[in-house]
Amino acid sequence: MAKTPAYGGKGGGSARPARRTRGFEPAAGLMRDRIRTAGESRGFAASRILTHWAEVVGEEIARQCRPVNVSYKKGGFGATLTLLTTGPAAPMLQMQLPAIRDRVNAVYGYNAIAKISLTQTAPQGFAEGQAQFAPAPAPAPKAPPPQVVREASALSQGVSDDGLRAALEALACNVLARHGGPRDA
Structure with a gap:
């Protein structure tokens, strides 16, 4: 009588749990499954569209819009990508x-994407937070006092x-x- 392996194999046992490597792991590796699950709930099969939006469409377009949803028709080919943008940027x-x-x-x-629809929002939006597509500019550094410059x-x-x-x-x-x-001399 042949024994079947306890994990995986032909015997039909339960699958071996994923084993973490010893030591430190990059945070991106720990969050990969959770990000993919959250992205798939909104229709994003490739999470790279969400995480690297500026690289996908370019910096200028990424400042004006962001992806919100991918929806698939029943029996149809191609999906619809919904982009969130502000009113003034929509015509461009x-x-x-x-x-x-x-x-x-x-x-x-x-x-995969057959159609893109635009959804407009105000610059100060509602529940999902403000629709700030470009990061806030960094504050200008303070000028040092005149005695320090001297x-x-x-x-x-x-x-x-x-x-x-x-x-x-x-310096x-x-x-x-x-x-x-x-310094006081």
């Missing part, structure tokens, strides 16, 4: 829909190379500003 995006469809289908590897230029005065002197002044300004201003 409408003209670029064939190029967007080609880029998205290139990710799928076949003509001391930084005094410290770098003996350097003859202009580029090196400017770099040393910027001295940053260090002095971080540590509470000019």
Whole structure:
């Protein structure tokens, strides 16, 4: 009498659970299944469309819209991709829909998307949060106080190379500003 293996194999036992490797794992690997499940619930078979939207359609288009849903017709060929955009950007995006469809289908590897529909929203949206497609600009750095600038230029005065002197002044300004201003001699 031949014994059947306990895991997998021909004996019909339960499948062996996925075993994690020892040590540290990248966070992306730990979240891969959850991201795929969330994406598939909205119709995204390829999660790359959601996670790398700017790479798929380009930075300029990604600032104006984002993918929301992929819906499939019963018995029909191709799906409909729904994009969320603001009202003023919609006419310009409408003209670029064939190029967007080609880029998205290139990710799928076949003509998965037959149609793209645009959904407009206000810049300050409702339940899903505000529709900010471009990240907020970084705040401008504060100018250092004049006494810090004076001391930084005094410290770098003996350097003859202009580029090196400017770099040393910027470094001295940053260090002095971080540590509470000019030194008391």
